[in-house]
Amino acid sequence: MTAPPGDVGVGVGHLYVHLPFCAHRCGYCDFVTLVGRPEQHARYVDALLGELELERSFLREPLDTIFFGGGTPTFTEPAALRGLLEALPSASEVTIEANPETVTPELAKLLVGRGVTRVSLGVQTFQPRLLEVLERRAQPDDVRRAVYHLRDAQIDNISLDLIYGIPGQEPSDLERDLDEALALEPDHLSCYELEAKPGTRFTHAYGDELARQGEAMEGYFERVVERLVAAGYRWYETANFCRPERRSRHNLGYWLGRDYLGLGIGAVTTVAGLRWRNAPSLGGYLGAIEDGRAPARELEPIDASTRSRERLMLGLRLDEPVPFVDVAGAVNAEALLRLERLRLVERPPGGLILTRRGRFLGGAVTVELLKESLEMATL
Amino acid sequence: MSLDRIRNFSIVAHIDHGKSTLADRILEVTDTLTAREMREQVLDTMDLERERGITIKAQAVRVEWKGHQLNLIDTPGHVDFTYEVSRALQACEGALLVVDAAQGIEAQTLANAYLAIENDLEIVPVVNKIDLPQADPDSTAAEVAELVGDDPERVLRISAKTGEGVEAVLDALVERIPAPGGDPEAPARALVFDSSYDQYRGVVAFVRVVDGSFRPRERLRAMAQGTRFEPEELGFFSPDRVPTASLEAGEVGYVMTGLKDVSRLRVGDTLTSQERPAGQALPGYKDVKPTVFAGLFPTESDDYPELRDALERLKLSDASLFYEPETSRALGFGFRCGFLGLLHMEIVRERLEREFDLDLLVTAPNVAYRVITQAGEELEVHNPAEFSREFERVEEPFIRATTIVPKEYVGTVMELNNERRGQFDHMEYLSESRVLLIYDLPLAEIVYDYYDQLKSRTKGYASFDYDVTGFQEGALVRVDILLASDPVDALSLIVHREFAYDRGRALVERLRQEIPRQMFDVPIQAAIGTRIIARETIKARRKDVLAKCYGGDISRKRKLLERQKKGKKRMKQVGTVEIPQEAFLAVLDLNGERRS
Numbered sequence: 001m002t003a004p005p006g007d008v009g010v011g012v013g014h015l016y017v018h019l020p021f022c023a024h025r026c027g028y029c030d031f032v033t034l035v036g037r038p039e040q041h042a043r044y045v046d047a048l049l050g051e052l053e054l055e056r057s058f059l060r061e062p063l064d065t066i067f068f069g070g071g072t073p074t075f076t077e078p079a080a081l082r083g084l085l086e087a088l089p090s091a092s093e094v095t096i097e098a099n100p101e102t103v104t105p106e107l108a109k110l111l112v113g114r115g116v117t118r119v120s121l122g123v124q125t126f127q128p129r130l131l132e133v134l135e136r137r138a139q140p141d142d143v144r145r146a147v148y149h150l151r152d153a154q155i156d157n158i159s160l161d162l163i164y165g166i167p168g169q170e171p172s173d174l175e176r177d178l179d180e181a182l183a184l185e186p187d188h189l190s191c192y193e194l195e196a197k198p199g200t201r202f203t204h205a206y207g208d209e210l211a212r213q214g215e216a217m218e219g220y221f222e223r224v225v226e227r228l229v230a231a232g233y234r235w236y237e238t239a240n241f242c243r244p245e246r247r248s249r250h251n252l253g254y255w256l257g258r259d260y261l262g263l264g265i266g267a268v269t270t271v272a273g274l275r276w277r278n279a280p281s282l283g284g285y286l287g288a289i290e291d292g293r294a295p296a297r298e299l300e301p302i303d304a305s306t307r308s309r310e311r312l313m314l315g316l317r318l319d320e321p322v323p324f325v326d327v328a329g330a331v332n333a334e335a336l337l338r339l340e341r342l343r344l345v346e347r348p349p350g351g352l353i354l355t356r357r358g359r360f361l362g363g364a365v366t367v368e369l370l371k372e373s374l375e376m377a378t379l
Numbered sequence: 380m381s382l383d384r385i386r387n388f389s390i391v392a393h394i395d396h397g398k399s400t401l402a403d404r405i406l407e408v409t410d411t412l413t414a415r416e417m418r419e420q421v422l423d424t425m426d427l428e429r430e431r432g433i434t435i436k437a438q439a440v441r442v443e444w445k446g447h448q449l450n451l452i453d454t455p456g457h458v459d460f461t462y463e464v465s466r467a468l469q470a471c472e473g474a475l476l477v478v479d480a481a482q483g484i485e486a487q488t489l490a491n492a493y494l495a496i497e498n499d500l501e502i503v504p505v506v507n508k509i510d511l512p513q514a515d516p517d518s519t520a521a522e523v524a525e526l527v528g529d530d531p532e533r534v535l536r537i538s539a540k541t542g543e544g545v546e547a548v549l550d551a552l553v554e555r556i557p558a559p560g561g562d563p564e565a566p567a568r569a570l571v572f573d574s575s576y577d578q579y580r581g582v583v584a585f586v587r588v589v590d591g592s593f594r595p596r597e598r599l600r601a602m603a604q605g606t607r608f609e610p611e612e613l614g615f616f617s618p619d620r621v622p623t624a625s626l627e628a629g630e631v632g633y634v635m636t637g638l639k640d641v642s643r644l645r646v647g648d649t650l651t652s653q654e655r656p657a658g659q660a661l662p663g664y665k666d667v668k669p670t671v672f673a674g675l676f677p678t679e680s681d682d683y684p685e686l687r688d689a690l691e692r693l694k695l696s697d698a699s700l701f702y703e704p705e706t707s708r709a710l711g712f713g714f715r716c717g718f719l720g721l722l723h724m725e726i727v728r729e730r731l732e733r734e735f736d737l738d739l740l741v742t743a744p745n746v747a748y749r750v751i752t753q754a755g756e757e758l759e760v761h762n763p764a765e766f767s768r769e770f771e772r773v774e775e776p777f778i779r780a781t782t783i784v785p786k787e788y789v790g791t792v793m794e795l796n797n798e799r800r801g802q803f804d805h806m807e808y809l810s811e812s813r814v815l816l817i818y819d820l821p822l823a824e825i826v827y828d829y830y831d832q833l834k835s836r837t838k839g840y841a842s843f844d845y846d847v848t849g850f851q852e853g854a855l856v857r858v859d860i861l862l863a864s865d866p867v868d869a870l871s872l873i874v875h876r877e878f879a880y881d882r883g884r885a886l887v888e889r890l891r892q893e894i895p896r897q898m899f900d901v902p903i904q905a906a907i908g909t910r911i912i913a914r915e916t917i918k919a920r921r922k923d924v925l926a927k928c929y930g931g932d933i934s935r936k937r938k939l940l941e942r943q944k945k946g947k948k949r950m951k952q953v954g955t956v957e958i959p960q961e962a963f964l965a966v967l968d969l970n971g972e973r974r975s
Contacts, residue, residue: 016931193926218921239926260931268931275934300934310937338955342899361898362924367943368898 011060012271014253015091017048017084018264019073020282023099026135027202028194032266032280033071041077043286044264045084050289051263052088058261058271063091065250072122074098074107085114093117093249095159100138103146108153118157118248119150120190126180127173130166133206134194140180147184157246159188164220166194167206167213174220178227187246191224192239193217221360238317238362255314257307257326265295273307275300305329312352313366317359321351332371339365380448383558385629387587388503389452389467391491392477393484393842397507401477401539401548402440402453408545409442409449411617439573439585439631441615444549450615450631452572452587462667462699462719465494466572466646469663470587470631473501473556475548476527480506480514480536484522484809486781486842492526501556502527503535505548510538522810559589559629566657567591569626569634569650571601574641576695580611582638585631586650589661592627593634598653602660606643607653611635641698669701669717670776670847671724671826672761674742674869675731676713678960682737683712689735690714693727700727705762709869709953710740710963715762717747721826740951740960742869746822749774749850763871766857774850776822779804781844786814788837795832799824800875822847823873858883858912860890861904865954869963884913889965891915894958898923901956 020034021041066088073081073096095118096111103121111119125131126140138146143160150158160181164174181189196203196210203210225235233241237255240248253260262269266280278285279296288295302310308330315322324347331352339345344358344365358365392398406412438453454467468474474495478488495502504523509516520534535551537544569586577583586593593599598609614622615632626632638644649660677686690702701717718724724744731737748760751771760766780801782792789806796803796818804817825845833841856879860870870890874882883905890903896917905913925936950957 195926221922221924238924254931254933262931268933270931270933277932277934306937309941310933313937313940314933342955344898360922360924361920363940363943364898364920364923367940367947370940370944372944 012058012259012261013060013064014250014258014260015059015063015066015088016250016260016262016267017066017068017073017088018071018262018267019068019076019081020044020071020265021075022070022072023075023102024135024137027205028134028197028200030197030200031071034282038077040282040286041080042083044282045076045080047286047289048084048263049087050292051295054289054294055261055263055269058259059089061089063089065093065095065253066091067250068094068096070097072097072099072102074102078107078110082110082114085111085116090115095120095248095250097122098146099136100142100146103142103149105149105152108149108155112153112155116155118159119155120159120161120188120248121146123160123181124163125166125169125173126177127169130169130173133166133168134163144184147186157187158184159190159248160184160186162189162191162224163194164191164224165210165213165217167209169217169220171220171223174223175227178224182227182231188240188242188248189228189233190240191228193221225360234319235359236319238359255318257311257314270302273302275302309370312369316352316354316362316366316369319353321348321353324350324352327352330371331369335368335370339368345369380627380630382561382563382629384446385448385450385559386473386552386556387450387452387471387559387629387631388473388475388552388556389454389471389495390475390477391454391464391468391488391495392507393479393482393487393491396477396479396482396485396488397539398453398477401475401505401507401537401545402451404539404542404545405442405449405451405549406440406618408542408549409444411440411442438618439616439633440618441631442617444553447553448630449549449552450587452631462665463573463646464491465498466570466663468495468498468500469661470570470572471498471500472559473503473552475503475505475552476523477505477507477539478519478523480508480516480519481511483515483519483813484526484783486783486844489526489781489783489815490844490846496527502529503548503551503555504529504533505535505537507537507539509536510541510543518810561589561628563591563628565590566655567593567650567652568657568661569593570661570663571644571646571648571650573646574644574698576641577635580635580637582636582641582644582695584634584636584644584650586626586634587631588626588628590628590657591652591655592625593650593652594625595622599634599636599650600653600656601644602649602651602657604643604645604648606638608636608638611637639695641695645698667699667719668747669699669719670746670822671718671720671744672715672747673718673724673744674705674707674710674713674762675702675716675728676707676710676740676742676869678738678740680711685735686714686731686737686739689731689737690716692735693730697727699723703761707764707869709867709958710742710951713740717761718744721830740963742963743872744826745873746776746826748855748873763857763873764868766871766873772852773855775853775855777819777848777851778822778825778845779848780816780818780820780825782816782818782833782841783809784814784816784837784841786812788840789814789816791836792816792833792841795829795836796820799829819848820845821851821853821875856907858886859906860886861902861906862890862894862956862958863899863901863954864904865956866906867953867958879907880912883907886965887913887915890962891917893962893965894956896920897956899955 020032022033022035025033025035094116096116097120099122123143124134124136196207228241229235235241236247259271265278265285268277276297276299285295308327312327312330343355346353346355390398440451442449452467452470454464476492504527506516506519516536520531523534524531535548568590569588571584571586573585575583595610595613600607612622612635613626614620647663651657677683694700699719702714705713705715728741750758750760750773753771784792801818801820806814806816809815854876855873856876857871857873858879859866887903887905894917900919901917903915904911950959
């Protein structure tokens with residue numbers, strides 16, 4: 001196995017912690033989530049800390065970033081959540097995902113008092129009827145309240161998640177969502193197109209409708225970019241926008257190909273050319289950790305060629321060039337020339353970057369750029 | 380066996396009228412096969428034949444009936460193989476004409492009955508499927524009797540399925556069909572009426588001995604082609620090969636030639652002894668020419684050598700297959716292949732895909748044009764790409780088309796034939812309700828979607844057959860298709876000037892539907908020379924990117940993109956445009972809706 005360049009020997013600076021519990025599973029969700037189970041939250045948190053001890057030698061402390069993803073991390077029993085926040089190493093950026101209806105003044109205080117610097121709110125839309133389609137429990141007022149509570153608690157780095165392309169969403173709905181979101185003056189916005197992922201309840205119910213309206217909604221992404229850029233946000237990643245100096249440093253770690261350690265069920269780690277994914281079973285995870293063993297994991301070596309393909313795929317999502325040396329092995333030279341001629345790709349000195357139009361077609365451009373390789377033949 | 384104890388016959392019928400079932404039943408009634416050994420369509424050995432219920436290669440099987448040797452020569456029933464049928468009929472003295480009691484006479488019944496009559500065969504008419512509830516044996520018998528000029532009382536009524544009347548058929552064969560002529564003492568002559576290829580033993584000739592006799596290890600010569608060989612074995616089919624010490628005048632059997640290439644022994648040739656050769660070959664040999672051409676390209680260009688090998692091997696058992704290397708700007712290296720007709724093309728393609736496991740792209744078929752240059756030179760053009768504009772005149776092949784329909788569809792068929800540049804010849808009533816229509820049509824007009832149109836417009840009632848009759852001058856032009864301003868040679872078509880505009884417009888519209896949107900606008904144009912006659916634009920995609928790509932699960936996203944990359948291999952990159960395979964067939968189906 002070829003050791004990748006980067007943080008080997010220096011230690012891993014990015015930690016992901018998976019908190020899978022939710023009050024309710026939304027129809028479109030395909031993450032590893034568990035509904036309810038308050039009695040197991042504390043035990044799960046203990047197991048997270050147990051897994052941390054097993055892998056701690058990889059880490060470089062203090063950490064650069066920690067990210068609590070879910071599930072609904074803020075749905076975790078407050079005592080358990082507090083215990084977890086207190087036990088983890090410190091980091092200069094600590095993000096937690098939250099559903100608006102879970103954010104109370106008490107919670108905001110708990111978070112800020114234990115090192116959380118950034119909150120990512122799952123807003124999705126401000127239109128009640130579309131919230132219903134998505135099976136979201138928060139109402140538009142909950143979002144506003146949540147933002148005020150967080151600001152009152154001195155959290156000054158708030159990100160809002162929006163979803164567009166919801167069945168039944170009219171262009172005017174999108175405009176209103178953008179208006180409402182901008183009115184809250186968030187530091188960061190993530191705007192995702194709704195994906196009908198195979199096997200979800202949602203796809204079963206709305207898949208055909210989504211396929212039908214696909215073409216009509218093609219312009220939504222353009223509209224999102226236009227509006228947010230006009231409002232002064234930086235389109236720094238395909239689906240992410242920020243005010244100056246407010247990029248998500250944790251996610252930037254993934255996009256720049258850095259190593260990261262993931263804790264919890266379903267969590268993924270990439271360290272020194274090896275990637276593993278913890279099995280999603282809660283019982284299996286708890287049992288293993290309580291026995292002092294690592295949980296069941298799916299291992300995948302990331303060799304130099306795979307790594308450069310990933311660097312290409314992720315690096316081209318950013319508004320800064322990816323260093324050409326990092327991706328040269330994955331790029332088909334002929335395709336590169338073709339795409340340059342089509343003004344979809346540009347080559348600033350030593351780098352590779354998508355043009356504005358190229359970014360809208362980023363997936364197709366990456367597929368085109370990728371060189372055929374032996375590793376891919378096994379798919 | 381003495382000549383007067385031998386009867387040679389074939390069975391002719393329209394498709395699905397029960398020819399193969401009757402053959403099966405004859406094998407059973409004569410104890411050639413026990414019921415246990417029977418499986419449906421014993422004589423159709425290729426998987427393809429059994430699946431499609433058709434006979435592609437002729438077969439010959441010997442059965443014993445009341446002290447007589449009966450040789451059944453099973454013929455292909457389809458128009459594409461008319462030459463094979465005519466050779467097989469030449470090997471017989473009689474024919475069973477089988478007609479479905481519920482369907483009555485159909486186009487192939489006629490075509491085959493006329494062939495049998497032309498070959499001076501004694502026709503034994505049989506009405507089959509009398510057990511069907513909708514059967515009308517009396518009126519069908521009357522139709523058949525009228526056709527062959529016989530007494531309706533002499534038309535046999537049977538059910539091949541239940542076996543009813545099959546023994547009477549065998550008796551009638553012995554009584555009515557003349558014993559073979561021929562001179563047992565004359566120098567040996569045998570007609571090659573078909574051949575097959577045995578992977579280990581080479582070319583197997585199916586022969587009817589006319590004069591003299593043949594023995595193994597006797598040096599032989601094929602009189603038309605001059606091929607010499609020494610047969611390793613002689614025998615007959617029962618229905619498996621049974622070697623014998625000799626094949627005598629009047630008998631039907633096989634000759635293991637030991638030849639390694641089927642093209643060295645063509646159907647219709649005459650075998651004779653090198654030691655004591657006959658003075659004159661048997662009549663009727665001709666070199667059959669392919670009428671329909673199409674480009675065959677491997678989907679994966681790496682498979683070109685496999686395709687070449689497969690065609691070479693297929694040619695060993697199918698002498699009528701023609702192929703030559705073709706290079707297309709759009710599709711790369713492949714072969715331009717010639718076929719006897721559309722069914723033959725379909726069969727070759729299926730055999731290549733099944734027996735050789737190849738993934739093929741077949742271009743829309745076209746006919747062979749005869750181009751007379753300004754210098755007076757005559758060229759045969761198999762490929763629209765080679766069709767230049769510098770010529771004196773062009774001739775295209777014409778067919779005589781026989782269509783039989785219920786009378787309420789006569790107008791419909793006439794309308795279709797007029798749309799296809801058909802020239803009406805005549806029509807006649809076969810019965811009160813069924814009409815026979817004869818048209819002359821350009822072959823090019825039926826290689827597109829003619830069959831489908833005929834079938835759908837007549838609700839499946841029409842039956843259709845044709846003969847290639849010759850060439851006629853036509854006002855033909857080549858319509859080119861340009862994608863993003865680049866001509867795509869594999870999409871060029873040759874059409875009558877009058878239809879050029881409509882076809883060009885329809886094709887451009889179909890391509891707009893078949894070709895996925897690209898990362899840039901793609902104009903599609905149809906042109907005659909430099910004149911653009913139709914234009915459409917495939918609008919560029921505006922968005923194609925994974926919305927969400929965060930979190931540590933990078934492998935899944937990577938694999939998604941890699942799968943897309945692999946998926947793209949099924950597209951053909953032509954210039955800057957990616958074209959799915961289906962687009963190359965769009966030209967075949969211009970009137971149809973897009974398959975969704």
